[in-house]
Amino acid sequence: MIIKKATENDLQEILDLQYMAYQSEAKLFNDPDIPPLKQTLPEVYSEYEKGILLKALNEDGKIVGSVRAVCNDDTAYIGKLIVHPDWQRKGIGTRLLLEIEQLCQRERCELFTSTRSTGNIKLYERLGYVSFKETAVNDELRFVYLEKSCR
Numbered sequence: 320m321i322i323k324k325a326t327e328n329d330l331q332e333i334l335d336l337q338y339m340a341y342q343s344e345a346k347l348f349n350d351p352d353i354p355p356l357k358q359t360l361p362e363v364y365s366e367y368e369k370g371i372l373l374k375a376l377n378e379d380g381k382i383v384g385s386v387r388a389v390c391n392d393d394t395a396y397i398g399k400l401i402v403h404p405d406w407q408r409k410g411i412g413t414r415l416l417l418e419i420e421q422l423c424q425r426e427r428c429e430l431f432t433s434t435r436s437t438g439n440i441k442l443y444e445r446l447g448y449v450s451f452k453e454t455a456v457n458d459e460l461r462f463v464y465l466e467k468s469c470r
Contacts, residue, residue, distance in 0.1 A: 320375055320376070320377065320378075320383075320411060320414065321375070321376045322373055322375050322376075322384075322414055322415060322418050323373065323374060324371065324372065324373060324374075325367065325372040325373060325374040325382075325385065327367065329372075329374055330363050330364055330367060330372075331360060332382045333363065333372070333382060333385045333401075334359075334360055334363050336382055336383070336385060336401055336403060337356075337358065337363075337399060337401050338355075338356055339403065339404065340401035340402060340403065340404065341353060341355040341356050341401070342356075342404075343404070344436065347433065347435045347436065348433075348459055348460065350459075355399065366387055367387075370387055370388050370389035371388045371389075371419060371422055371423065372385065372386075372387045373386050373387075373415055373418060373419055373422075375402070375414065375415055383402065383403040383405075383411060384401060384402040384403065384406065384411040384412065384415050385400075385401050385415070386398075386399065386400045386401070386412075386415040386416060386419050387399045387419075388419045388422075388423050390423045390424075390425055391425075393425055393426040393427055394425055394426070394427045394428070395419070395420065395423035395427070395428045395469065396429055397416065397419055397420075397423075397428055397430040398430060398431075400412055400415060400416055400430070400439075402415075413442065413446065416442075416443075416446060417446070420467075420469050424469075424470075425469055425470075426468065426469060426470055427466055427467070427468060427469060428448075428466065428467045428469045429465070429467075430443065430448070430464075430465055431462045431463060431465065432462065432463060432465075433460065433461065433462060433463075434453065434461040434462065434463050435461075440463065440465075443465050444465070446467070447467045447468075448465035448466060448467045449465060449466060449467065450464070450465050451464055451465065451466050452464045
């Protein structure tokens with residue numbers, strides 16, 4: 320498994336992987352229209368230009384995971400940690416998250432996920448993240464925000 324910075328040429332493959340990886344989240348809410356499933360290539364390109372986008376490659380050079388971050392003065396805002404369903408539970412998400420934390424070199428790292436995404440929450444807590452707030456988007460959707468001291 321190789322983790323490296325994504326290039327502009329990787330963005331379509333990462334977006335395709337995102338659509339595949341977020342199907343499980345959509346099922347949690349019985350909603351095929353969650354934002355990650357509606358994101359467009361120009362939107363991914365904009366995120367790519369504003370921050371750091373990593374990819375995880377398998378031995379065949381296929382992208383099987385990715386993560387993004389935008390780093391400001393003291394905080395790295397991490398998002399869209401995705402792993403191909405066939406490659407989950409093999410440590411790829413952990414490696415991607417630890418790598419982007421190191422690349423960002425900020426005092427604090429922050430991310431969020433749905434309160435129903437218990438597997439994600441357990442992963443983040445295992446890696447030292449602590450919940451600091453919850454917000455309601457609507458009656459069905461609540462996000463939990465987690466943070467970690469990264470230095």
